[in-house]
Amino acid sequence: MIEFRGVTKQYPDGTLAIEHVDIVIQPRTITVLVGSSGSGKTTLLRMINRMVDPTSGQVLVDGTDVATVDPVRLRRSIGYVMQNGGLLPHRRIVDNVATVPLLRGVAKSAARARSLELLDTVGLDRGLADKYPRQLSGGQQQRVGVARALAADPNILLMDEPFGAVDPIVRLELQTELRRLQSALDKTVVFVTHDIDEAFALADQMVILRTGGIVAQIGTPAEVLAHPADDFVASFIGADRGQRRLRLQPRDPASGRIVVVDSAGRPAGLIEDDHASIGDGASPDVKAS
Ligand SMILES: Nc1ncnc2c1ncn2[C@@H]1O[C@H](COP(=O)(O)OP(=O)(O)OP(=O)(O)O)[C@@H](O)[C@H]1O
Secondary structure, eight states: OEEEEEEEEEOTTSOEEEEEEEEEEOTTOEEEEEESTTSSHHHHHHTTTTSSOOSEEEEEETTEEGGGSOHHHHHHHEEEEETTTTOOTTSOHHHHHTHHHHHTTOOHHHHHHHHHHHHHHTTOOGGGTTSOGGGSOHHHHHHHHHHHHHTTOOSEEEEESTTTTSOHHHHHHHHHHHHHHHHHHTOEEEEEESOHHHHHHHOSEEEEEETTTEEEEEEOHHHHHHSOSSHHHHHHHTGGGTOOEEEEOOOOTTTOOEEEEETTSOEEEEESSOOTTSOTTOOOEEEOO
């Protein structure tokens, strides 16, 4: 579990990036931090692995205040995926994936074997292993970024706008893949985006931030859609425009979940705990507002 307790971050130049935030992130879930530019999403994310330290308050991982943990050790134990994959341009794909295991002293042959397995895990052909990042598409590079973050087998995966630079179709593929991976690998994922549709597509829990690093609402996509906390949230999720006409897809037999899609077929949320009024495979139109 990850917990923010009364966390504030003020940068040395006086910018108040996060103001007194309390968040609980349950293990093996996807929490999406969503908000407009400058609302403090990246700052919040980076406080989990001590790339940023809070000015006051505590960040706890499994009950331990991260301030008491060596930052280098902490960062090697938590996966981090950034926009454009953050790959090292002069290293082959296989070596990019093996970065952290090699730093930890794993033998080169074992690290390579593990890298190849991870390419399988993220749906990449092993034939790409000896190529360089520039020889891969944007979507492929993002998958390598995910493989690299998984290489140390972390329980926690932090993802900062990881799919921001790819086209919408690849983005949808990557989102679907991330959900699959998360349920297969049982990771706790904290994901930053400014894209509300991406947040609905991925989140078990959404944390909606407003300018000044203030939490506007925390809830499941269904809760946020059904009960936006205030006018800001309603406007941010687009519910006030009355345009979010949603449909239910047939229940996924493996997870038991029902995906909610918008009129363009894009995932907009999940229903996990439905009641008798929503039948399997039924597709009544539902409206968010
Ligand atoms: N190192 C820093 N020094 C001073 N101010 C900073 C620093 N990093 C971020 N900020 C400021 O803190 C606020 C929050 O920034 P942050 O990057 O966390 O927001 P964000 O929601 O991730 O934004 P974006 O979506 O644009 O990446 C912004 O006003 C930003 O300018």
